[in-house]
Amino acid sequence: xxxxxxxxxxxQLELPxxxxxxxxxxxERLSQDFSWFSPVLKRRLEGKVADTVVRPRTExxxxxxxxxxxxLKLPLTIRGSGTGNYGQTTPLAGGVVxxxxxxxxxxxxxxxxxxxxxxxxxxxxxxxxxxxxxELRCLPSTYRSATLGGLFGGGFGGVGSINHGxxxxxxxxxxxxxxxxxxxxxxxxLRGAEALRMHHLxxxxxxxxxxxxxxxxxxxxxxxxxxxxxxDAALAFADALARAPGLAKREVAFFASxxxxxxxxxxxxxxxGCHAVxxxxxxxxxxxxxxxxxxxxxxxxxxxTAEDVAKSNRTLMEYTWNHTTLHALRVDKGLTYLQTSFxxxxxxxxxxxxxxxxxxxxxxxxxFLRTMDxxxxxxxxxxxxxxxxxxxxxxxxxxxxxxxxxxxxxxxxVEDGKAGGELPEEVVALKRRFDPLALLNPGKLRHWPxxxxx
Amino acid sequence: xxxxxxxxxxxQLELPxxxxxxxxxxxERLSQDFSWFSPVLKRRLEGKVADTVVRPRTExxxxxxxxxxxxLKLPLTIRGSGTGNYGQTTPLAGGVVxxxxxxxxxxxxxxxxxxxxxxxxxxxxxxxxxxxxxELRCLPSTYRSATLGGLFGGGFGGVGSINHGxxxxxxxxxxxxxxxxxxxxxxxxLRGAEALRMHHLxxxxxxxxxxxxxxxxxxxxxxxxxxxxxxDAALAFADALARAPGLAKREVAFFASxxxxxxxxxxxxxxxGCHAVxxxxxxxxxxxxxxxxxxxxxxxxxxxTAEDVAKSNRTLMEYTWNHTTLHALRVDKGLTYLQTSFxxxxxxxxxxxxxxxxxxxxxxxxxFLRTMDxxxxxxxxxxxxxxxxxxxxxxxxxxxxxxxxxxxxxxxxVEDGKAGGELPEEVVALKRRFDPLALLNPGKLRHWPxxxxx
Numbered sequence: 077x078x079x080x081x082x083x084x085x086x087x088q089l090e091l092p093x094x095x096x097x098x099x100x101x102x103x104e105r106l107s108q109d110f111s112w113f114s115p116v117l118k119r120r121l122e123g124k125v126a127d128t129v130v131r132p133r134t135e136x137x138x139x140x141x142x143x144x145x146x147x148l149k150l151p152l153t154i155r156g157s158g159t160g161n162y163g164q165t166t167p168l169a170g171g172v173v174x175x176x177x178x179x180x181x182x183x184x185x186x187x188x189x190x191x192x193x194x195x196x197x198x199x200x201x202x203x204x205x206x207x208x209x210x211e212l213r214c215l216p217s218t219y220r221s222a223t224l225g226g227l228f229g230g231g232f233g234g235v236g237s238i239n240h241g242x243x244x245x246x247x248x249x250x251x252x253x254x255x256x257x258x259x260x261x262x263x264x265x266l267r268g269a270e271a272l273r274m275h276h277l278x279x280x281x282x283x284x285x286x287x288x289x290x291x292x293x294x295x296x297x298x299x300x301x302x303x304x305x306x307x308d309a310a311l312a313f314a315d316a317l318a319r320a321p322g323l324a325k326r327e328v329a330f331f332a333s334x335x336x337x338x339x340x341x342x343x344x345x346x347x348x349g350c351h352a353v354x355x356x357x358x359x360x361x362x363x364x365x366x367x368x369x370x371x372x373x374x375x376x377x378x379x380x381t382a383e384d385v386a387k388s389n390r391t392l393m394e395y396t397w398n399h400t401t402l403h404a405l406r407v408d409k410g411l412t413y414l415q416t417s418f419x420x421x422x423x424x425x426x427x428x429x430x431x432x433x434x435x436x437x438x439x440x441x442x443x444f445l446r447t448m449d450x451x452x453x454x455x456x457x458x459x460x461x462x463x464x465x466x467x468x469x470x471x472x473x474x475x476x477x478x479x480x481x482x483x484x485x486x487x488x489x490v491e492d493g494k495a496g497g498e499l500p501e502e503v504v505a506l507k508r509r510f511d512p513l514a515l516l517n518p519g520k521l522r523h524w525p526x527x528x529x530x
Numbered sequence: 531x532x533x534x535x536x537x538x539x540x541x542q543l544e545l546p547x548x549x550x551x552x553x554x555x556x557x558e559r560l561s562q563d564f565s566w567f568s569p570v571l572k573r574r575l576e577g578k579v580a581d582t583v584v585r586p587r588t589e590x591x592x593x594x595x596x597x598x599x600x601x602l603k604l605p606l607t608i609r610g611s612g613t614g615n616y617g618q619t620t621p622l623a624g625g626v627v628x629x630x631x632x633x634x635x636x637x638x639x640x641x642x643x644x645x646x647x648x649x650x651x652x653x654x655x656x657x658x659x660x661x662x663x664x665e666l667r668c669l670p671s672t673y674r675s676a677t678l679g680g681l682f683g684g685g686f687g688g689v690g691s692i693n694h695g696x697x698x699x700x701x702x703x704x705x706x707x708x709x710x711x712x713x714x715x716x717x718x719x720l721r722g723a724e725a726l727r728m729h730h731l732x733x734x735x736x737x738x739x740x741x742x743x744x745x746x747x748x749x750x751x752x753x754x755x756x757x758x759x760x761x762d763a764a765l766a767f768a769d770a771l772a773r774a775p776g777l778a779k780r781e782v783a784f785f786a787s788x789x790x791x792x793x794x795x796x797x798x799x800x801x802x803g804c805h806a807v808x809x810x811x812x813x814x815x816x817x818x819x820x821x822x823x824x825x826x827x828x829x830x831x832x833x834x835t836a837e838d839v840a841k842s843n844r845t846l847m848e849y850t851w852n853h854t855t856l857h858a859l860r861v862d863k864g865l866t867y868l869q870t871s872f873x874x875x876x877x878x879x880x881x882x883x884x885x886x887x888x889x890x891x892x893x894x895x896x897x898f899l900r901t902m903d904x905x906x907x908x909x910x911x912x913x914x915x916x917x918x919x920x921x922x923x924x925x926x927x928x929x930x931x932x933x934x935x936x937x938x939x940x941x942x943x944v945e946d947g948k949a950g951g952e953l954p955e956e957v958v959a960l961k962r963r964f965d966p967l968a969l970l971n972p973g974k975l976r977h978w979p980x981x982x983x984x
Contacts (some may be wrong), residue, residue: 187750188778188814209663209747213776240775247776247818268821290776290814293663293747296641319904321694322667322701322744324642360642360744364701367722450773450906 083148084127087172090144094137095178097129106155106173111163113401114412116465116486121163126153126173133178135285139261142283145172146259146513153517154279156195156226159218161398163488164230164278168519169526174283176225183286185210189250191288194225211294213240213248217399224287228252229279232494234397235327235356236292237445238318238452244275245448253286256510264510273506278490280517280524281503282510296382297326297356299392300365301345304374307332307431310351311442313372315424317355318444318452323365324358329396332431332440335459338404339395345378354392397457400441404459414438414458414472415494417481420451426480427454437461438471491522537602538581541626544598548591549632551583560609560627565617567855568866570919570940575617580607580627587632589739593715596737599626600713600967607971608733610649610680613672615852617942618684618732622973623980628737630679637740639664643704645742648679664745667694667702671853678741682706683733686948688851689781689810690746691899692772692906698729699902707740710964718964727960732944734971734978735957736964750836751780751810753846754819755799758828761786761885764805765896767826769878771809772898772906777819778812783850786885786894789913792858793849799832808846851911854895858913868892868912868926869948871935874905880934881908891915892925945976 088096097103107125111117132138145152151171158165167173176195182204183191190205198219202211214233216222222231228249233242240248251267254274263285266274274282304310314330317323330353331339336346346352353374357365359382369376378392385391395403401413418426423442431440439459447453462468472482483494491497499507499521507521519526542550551557561579565571586592599606605625612619621627630649636658637645644659652673656665668687670676676685682703687696694702705721708728717739720728728736758764768784771777784807785793790800800806807828811819813836823830832846839845849857855867872880877896885894893915896908916922926936937948945951953961953975961975973980 188812240778245776246774246821247778247815250814250817268817290778290812292778293749295747320700321900321902321904322699324694324701324744324746358642358744360704361701363704363722367700446775448775450775452904 082127083150084172087144087148087150088128091140094141095131095133097131097175103129106158106175107166109155109158109160109163109165110398110402111161111166111488113161113398113405114486115462116468117163117488121166121488124166124168125170126167127170129173129175131175131178135179135263138174138179138255138283138285141172141174142255142257142261143259145515146257146261149513150515151518152257152515154225154229154283156223156229157197157221159216159222159226160230161485162230162278162493164517164520166488167517168488177223179285180223185291188291189288190291191286192224193286194223194228194284196224198222198224198227205291206294209294210291212236213290213292214243215393217394217397219393224289225284228275228284228287230276232276233445235393238325238328239446240292241446241448241450244272246272248290249275249287250290251288252284254282254284254510257283257513257515273503276494277503278517278520280490280511280521281507283516295324295326296359297385298359298362298382299356299378299380299385300354300376301342301378301392302353302355302369302374303336303347303350303377304352304372305350306373307351308428309372309374310353311424311427313368313374314353314444316368316372317353317357317365320364320368323361325361326356327354327393327396328444329354329400330440330442330444330454331400335400335404335439335441338407338459339400340407341403342378342395347377354395356392397443401457401459410462411459412462412468413485414456414460414475415483415485416456416458416475417483418454418456419480420447420453423454427456430475430478430480434471488520489522490520536581537604538626541598541602541604542582545594548595549585549587551585551629557583560612560629561620563609563612563614563617563619564852564856565615565620565942567615567852567859568940569916570922571617571942575620575942578620578622579624580621581624583627583629585629585632589633589717592628592633592709592737592739595626595628596709596711596715597713599969600711600715603967604969605972606711606969608679608683608737610677610683611651611672611675613670613676613680614684615939616684616732616947618971618974620942621971622942631677633739634677642745643742644745645740646678647740648677648682648738650678652676652678652681659745660748663748665748666690667744667746668697671848671851673847678743679738682729682738682741684730686730687899689847692779692782693900694746695900695902695904698726700726702744703729703741704744705742706738708736708738708964711737711967711969727954727957730948731957732971732974734944734965734975735961737970749778749780750813751839752813752816752836753810753832753834753839754808754830755796755832755846756807756809756823756828757790757801757804757831758806758826759804760827761805762882763826763828764807765878765881767822767828768807768898770822770826771807771811771819774818774822777815779815780810781808781847781850782898783808783854784894784896784898784908785854789854789858789893789895792861792913793854794861795857796832796849801831808849810846851897855911855913864916865913866916866922867939868910868914868929869937869939870910870912870929871937872908872910873934874901874907877908881910884929884932884934888925942974943976944974
């Protein structure tokens with residue numbers, strides 16, 4: 077009889093009742109996300125893999141796992157469905173990947189609020205809220221598979237952010253329950269601003285068990301594509317539609333030519349070479365929107381009512397945000413992307429100038445949204461024809477010099493991505509409180525040591 | 531036997547089945563609105579009274595009345611409940627006042643849209659839409675008595691405009707049915723931009739029979755007052771609350787001291803000398819709002835849930851917009867008011883500077899709303915301690931010189947009020963088409979002759 081040789085084996089022997097994933101192919105897959113959108117991350121994350129993956133089903137299972145990992149000083153990387161793009165769920169130091177998708181109960185739905193376990197898929201939340209006339213405020217294009225905890229831990233917002241801003245805008249996330257990573261794990265409820273200190277930190281400063289989020293009243297959304305022969309007319313239409321306070325909407329995206337040519341599943345609705353605007357507008361606004369399309373010389377080439385969408389289970393939402401990039405990568409492996417925030421009020425000029433400056437190399441795809449301060453602007457997820465890492469870094473530098481913000485999607489260091497610099501003191505304090513042994517997702521925070529699995 | 535001596539008498543003899551109001555006191559009352567808020571209008575409209583008032587109940591009755599008036603060349607002034615403030619329903623040339631409040635059926639409610647006859651009270655629309663989870667997008671503080679046609683013909687927006695902008699923003703009014711004023715009246719459906727050419731023209735360019743309007747999904751609104759010791763803190767809180775994209779809201783109003791001291795019915799919640807912010811925020815946002823109040827050093831002094839409001843049938847909405855003025859006038863007859871639009875993004879500075887400049891004479895009350903272009907700003911309905919008409923005119927002039935827009939509420943000429951100048955060609959074209967005999971509300975359009983009742 078062989079004695080256990082590694083901490084991982086000891087862990088598994090100690091907790092045999094947990095759902096351990098041992099197949100190396102599955103472990104490899106569950107150590108990854110969509111970081112392959114970036115050739116830089118693809119290279120840097122090559123071969124980074126967990127020693128094991130575990131999928132707990134109850135808070136008690138999570139508690140036993142965490143206690144044992146803390147005692148054994150085993151690195152713990154939390155993941156949802158792995159729809160992120162920054163390698164945030166790839167363990168740099170091996171250890172345990174904690175797959176939260178088995179911890180997925182809807183807890184309750186009330187007027188304007190819902191609470192669920194972190195591993196629930198976003199689509200499941202909407203299934204629970206729609207009968208009562210409510211929907212998610214912000215959802216990524218990956219909402220079918222993405223989890224609530226994953227959105228909170230590594231997401232930004234998405235469809236709906238044109239109304240409610242990023243997920244991190246006060247009021248969107250109301251509270252959460254989190255566990256400390258200690259031999260005797262504590263379970264703590266955080267509310268409001270305090271809860272947001274765990275947002276977009278890739279599970280480095282706490283293990284989120286439950287989330288309480290604000291909901292929006294559901295509306296019947298008309299999904300349309302409007303196409304234009306000119307860049308300026310298409311962008312002006314998108315901006316006017318996004319601004320119009322009398323036109324309720326959930327999503328407005330602008331695809332400059334040749335981005336639409338990459339959306340092959342919609343090819344019959346996107347004349348080759350067109351500029352296109354994808355939108356979800358409340359059905360009651362159709363006539364007013366059509367007047368606006370006509371005033372800008374465009375044509376509505378695709379139109380599905382809310383009922384059409386529900387029946388077909390096909391939605392244009394799955395062509396927005398980073399799904400645009402996904403569709404484009406399917407037809408052109410030579411592409412990667414950028415993430416750019418424009419200056420509210422200057423966004424149309426900035427988009428126009430930058431699209432022109434990098435014509436043929438950086439292809440403009442912009443999403444309309446409100447900032448944390450409620451101002452209408454765009455974020456772009458431009459497609460980039462990749463040549464070298466140096467050229468990519470140069471493009472990023474030039475964009476920054478031009479005066480727009482780049483949320484670099486080619487780094488796996490929290491501080492170098494969207495956080496854009498040092499972490500606020502209160503976030504660091506939360507890290508110390510919830511992860512005193514520095515076991516969570518080691519290597520993702522610049523100033524914490526990477527401790528490999530013992 | 532005496533032959534009829536006047537056109538009015540002939541009209542009444544011709545249509546005996548109509549509901550004629552003949553009591554002189556009632557005729558006098560039905561010739562007025564709330565223009566007594568303005569000492570200027572009060573003086574100028576003194577003694578202006580209809581020869582008769584009629585209250586039709588069906589489209590057919592309206593048609594017969596209109597046909598007969600056209601044949602007899604009788605001036606026709608349309609009114610709802612008379613909650614306007616510009617004397618828009620006071621007949622300058624006598625004739626017939628057409629009281630639309632008897633023509634008040636709800637026609638239908640669909641997801642996001644409702645259609646009703648013009649004389650319906652706004653509160654009745656909400657009674658019909660609330661069970662299905664919908665509410666009005668914009669409603670004046672007078673919504674209990676104000677009619678839909680009156681809001682369209684002489685109103686602006688109000689509560690809800692912080693989301694949907696003014697009523698005139700494309701998408702809020704979807705269509706209408708209107709009648710031409712001719713011996714053979716035509717009934718015409720106008721949609722979208724064309725329908726809006728009859729908006730805020732005080733019934734001078736068409737008789738609106740039905741309106742089709744967009745609805746908002748209803749939300750449970752928490753009604754609160756937050757009070758502050760400092761002007762700047764109160765205004766900063768109001769602005770932050772108004773902007774916050776994660777805090778769903780229906781109304782944010784700012785009352786600088788000493789405005790709250792005039793709201794005597796709320797006195798127990800408004801410490802003497804306080805600055806106050808009145809808001810309707812979605813209940814789900816209460817915690818985030820409370821954090822914002824605390825961050826600005828304020829206190830929540832009044833709090834009613836949506837259920838409290840529904841049960842008591844008392845709402846803070848009836849202290850907003852021009853109801854503030856009404857409450858203040860009840861305790862101080864020496865007051866009148868202004869209507870001011872600020873520059874989006876400059877509104878906090880402008881409000882602060884103007885409040886200081888006219889301290890003690892012009893008392894700041896600002897309402898947050900979105901512009902037609904979707905930008906967040908304020909409109910003020912400042913209380914003015916009235917001294918002379920010359921001084922009032924000077925204050926208005928100085929505000930304009932300072933760089934803010936005054937929508938003069940002391941005039942009964944359409945072009946001199948909110949329209950702010952000449953009417954667009956297409957509005958004039960609609961006037962010619964719908965009122966070829968120039969019988970509608972004569973004297974309110976600068977360039978049309980006043981034709982007195984024959």
